[in-house]
């Protein structure tokens with residue numbers, strides 16, 4: 001079967017900045033592919049070219065067999081986008097906004113009403129359907145607005161659904177409804193491109209991930225593949241007394257420093273990846289560091305996708321919070 005989306009050698013420059021640098025990726029029907037990258041990695045530039053808002057300098061984009069660069073209008077009919085900015089729905093109720101989006105996608109009035117009701121139930125926002133969005137964020141919360149934007153993009157089926165940070169402002173309970181709704185669209189045959197910088201959330205839902213760093217694809221594959229072949233690695237997270245403390249340079253601990261596969265810094269946290277056979281030595285070392293007040297605490301856990309992401313990208317420009325699930329913190 002044809003890919004839903006095939007991007008090949010996509011390159012887009014802004015002056016000296018190469019925002020997209022020879023990017024290739026593909027999404028098959030039924031797949032959710034996460035596009036991960038820090039601020040400025042080039043995610044929005046890619047989506048803008050996908051929907052014909054920007055022209056590539058080089059490379060190709062195909063939606064099914066439609067050449068999206070040569071035929072942007074035809075391509076746009078194949079794709080629905082939930083953009084990162086909130087949909088302009090002030091003055092409308094979510095019901096009206098979603099119904100209008102359905103009509104624009106060619107559904108009849110009766111189908112639009114039915115579809116709107118169904119997706120509102122799916123997202124657990126029925127209670128807000130008739131509440132009017134007011135200017136300056138009034139009337140509806142950011143989370144309900146975000147879910148309304150999602151519903152506007154996802155209500156009528158399209159071969160490709162592009163979601164740009166869809167869970168911003170959405171509370172934890174409704175996030176689950178949203179992820180289930182995304183998964184269902186894929187199970188019904190859509191390809192989904194999920195643009196995000198939240199690695200932990202992406203891991204729960206995506207089939208494959210593409211990691212962008214400064215415009216280039218630095219890694220791609222399933223979360224399991226990206227987590228590494230070193231599946232038996234552990235992560236030692238050291239909590240530092242100040243941001244540039246360097247416990248790896250310390251000679252005090254008797255146990256010696258365990259061999260470190262990779263390291264990343266995040267504020268006052270130093271995250272080290274080690275082979276699991278060194279876990280015991282790592283704990284003795286970390287205890288010694290703590291006893292001598294070179295660290296304020298530590299956590300030892302299996303490696304996560306986030307660790308892999310930090311290793312693939314330049315850790316210094318990642319500032320999101322980590323998942324602490326499963327960690328043992330001391």
Ligand SMILES: Nc1ncnc2c1ncn2[C@@H]1O[C@H](COP(=O)(O)OP(=O)(O)OP(=O)(O)O)[C@@H](O)[C@H]1O
Pocket residue numbers: 014017018019037038039040041042043044045046197
């Ligand atoms: N219209 C533009 N003019 C000049 N430079 C631009 C323009 N759009 C993007 N850039 C630059 O291209 C690079 C990629 O930007 P892009 O917005 O695609 O990143 P992003 O991954 O979407 O970031 P974010 O997560 O912050 O939305 C950045 O260096 C950005 O400053």
